[in-house]
Amino acid sequence: MSLRLRVLSPLAAVVALAGCAASPSRPPAAPNRIDDKAVDALYAKLDEASRGYEDALKMQSGGDPGADAALHKALDELLRSAAQCGATAGCEAQRFFSTFDRLLRLKDGGELAGEPAEQTLPDTQSDEDTAGEQSPVLQAMPQAQRTVTLLRGHKLSDLIAMNGPVKAALEEWLTQMRPNLMDAWVNYQYLRYRMWPEYRKADLPEALLFGILAKESGGKVHAMSRSGAAGPLQFMYATGLRFGLATVNGFDERFDPALAARANAAYIDEQLKALNDNLEFVLAAYNGGEGRMRRVAAANPDASFWDPKIYFTLSPETREYVPMVLAAAWLFLHPERYNLEFPKVDGEPGQIELAQPASLAELTVCLGQAGGMRDGWFRTLRNLNPALNPQVEQPAGTRLQVPKVLEAAYRQSCAAGPWQTLAADLHEAALPAPPPETQRPRTYVVRRGDTLSSIVRKLGCSNVQALAELNRLRAPHYALHPGQALHLPQCARN
Template structure:
């Protein structure tokens, strides 16, 4: 028995030592390095508030769900006021309650069988919907009451938004009425609501409520009766005026109701029924849900740079759906930034604390995201990356400007402002007609610089040919891949095979990248290049906001060089003055045909050359065989009227 105890103790001791060794090894083992993203790294530095958002996904779904709006709208349009509804609500009790409501309200709240039927219908079929609506109204009603009170409009009109939109700021009717108060496009514009590609203030709870209150006040000045104001809000003041005339001049809603549009006949009763249910919901066993977020728990911040809901959500950990509910006027889930207009982002107070405490980091992240995106209007790098071409690229990029169209602008005034042709403006911005949209960004090109860039890129190839020719070798030709190109199309364009393209460019498949340089011929530059390029200083006109430091950085030169080349003793420069920003850059080369240059040069004439057309040739492919020769040149020298060529035809080159 003792032996068994010793053996058991021995094995327990060994097991314990092995376990301790394993635990120590695990503790001492190096932990794998976890790489974090730039987003995570910037969020780690955020100053955070201890509060947490109390909004859950179910509440967000409740606020964004359109089923309440659709069902309530259908009820109002289709309900039969003459059809009795079986619901336990004594008529005498209802009359007494309506009398109490009438005493406290400027509306004419009187019992009639049609109103009783719609109240009973809502209570029987829409009790659950009103429990949800009462929860949502905890957020919106304080906004409505404040806007109505400013215009001295009855606060009961807040119930109208329930009838109009079921308190959904994204609700859109079949005829285009939008938002909590269902403004039509023209009416919204008339009452100062901004509507553009980014923003629709008809969906802004604050601004739309202010516009609705102003509308009610204006209509009351016309009709002097709040029931008729409601009717005019639904059908327009013109239809109400016609109903009054058709009723022999009577001005009580219930007396003219039969002469109003069918939808408006149910509109005011639906409003009164909604008011009744809100006032007496406890008596009917309706238990409102509680809103986990109220208006007073939010705040706004002015946005300084365009930012998307996705970026805000990633940075401060707030659901995009919640951003949409708090900021329903932003149509594309983007808060834009205009120079002449401010836009505000509404956030829960705890998230507002995080945002405002880390604004500089947030905008730094936005800038980084913008820089990573593909940029439009980029200038393709020339085939031969010489210093002179890079300098001209920088110059061309500096000359490209953008202009946002303002009210009152047209193509003529913009063209005059930048001293460019209207046709160029249309071409640069793909404009078909003569109209330009307000707010559109127009590109203004420095055309002279871009033409020079193209010419110098061509010159650099010719220059390299001269150098290589002097060493007894020949120059290959290259082609920069354009949008829409593929190997087959490029091979057909230059009358070569796809196999040759793959061999010359060491391609293992048919994939090519936009902007890549492809070798498209062997020994294609002829030995008739007769002169090296001339060099010339490049100048730059000082723009608003320029200083010597940023100009030097822009063109890759030193501050001392700029001052020396321009005989400057200080760092001061005048707006509009001309500075030399590059010395001895390539300006022109004389070849078989003159190349576009900074200054018009004397034409150079070379001996004529003959070329016999081969099968598959075109004027374009032939012109490419002779640098500097254009299709127009070939037509002129050979008296060609169209582009039809026949194999064996003799062509004069540089005739």
């Protein structure tokens, strides 16, 4: 057994024995009798074990032959103290978890005896558990695309603490959110060739990309939140501009999966440098804004995201967001541990050239469920051709990005024949126009408190970008004033 594995086992036991320490919860109400001396004694043992562990790491880095025994002595003391804490009234088990979290990061720094500090792992390095079991998800991927490193060589799985919030998030993904997880997986497999290369260039783990995508949009490229965040990775307009996502020829580049992945990787890299390489802090910044998290990191350089003093100062949305992303990333790496089987998806990219004019909607009808796609191909066609309006016919000769499996299906069902005729007939159907007296108003008068996003929600169609362009409003503030009359797109309503 290697020294690394011998060290991991006692540390894992500390987490198991710590119990509630694995979850950032508020300290329970103090019982009537608290033995202050016993609690103080346990805290003293914790501090002593922590110092002993750090000293043992230094001894190992210097090649001291007694380091191994010192390390095990410190870990044994930590283990005994953690077990006693759970049975001692007034003892805050969170302290033991926070210490474990810090020691785990020290261990991940590559300071164990006989092991050089890890730098970037080679691409053939797979993310394995301590028993050497390899995820079938990674097995199915090309060897050259198994980059799972993060933070200067640390494995992503070493950075995901299996605490209460993450376990709760795992259960949510595996129960009520399971259909969303499966949809995100399928959508991502067809987008993978567009998005993953950008993460790989940044030496960021693919599992993290999937976790963010699953939580943010479920892999729906045209997703837009009520707050105005848009695209598969949900960039706000101003943040998108900061990372190169502009509006070009009327197309919002936040909807481009490759460009969005590139911007997201740049954001993650920037925030890792600013937030002490703390992954949870970075995810919290992505969800709730980096300003607050930078202040927290500056004031608490060694703090854990899960420390109640930090955890409970964040919004409920951010406290839910971070573990959900981490849990989705963990399931991406290790589905077999949770009786989870992702569907096999052939995401090899392909291309078709339209033999005659057709819209994405028409192609969806004539392709049907080709290739075993139970829910049809509308979402995938939109995701791979994000700049196209799905209802607008594209001229013959237009090249469209599609999964390779659809190339033959297009020639068989959509280039000509009865399914193509049916699709065209359905698409040409005209809805009856309302009589003149019931025509929807074509202007909207701004009221106090209105924002462009709230107006779009009231209208029920269009989007912020279209409304802003129609009224020549400048991003990112879209200045409005009460009484201002806005021109509305034809489909808009009050």
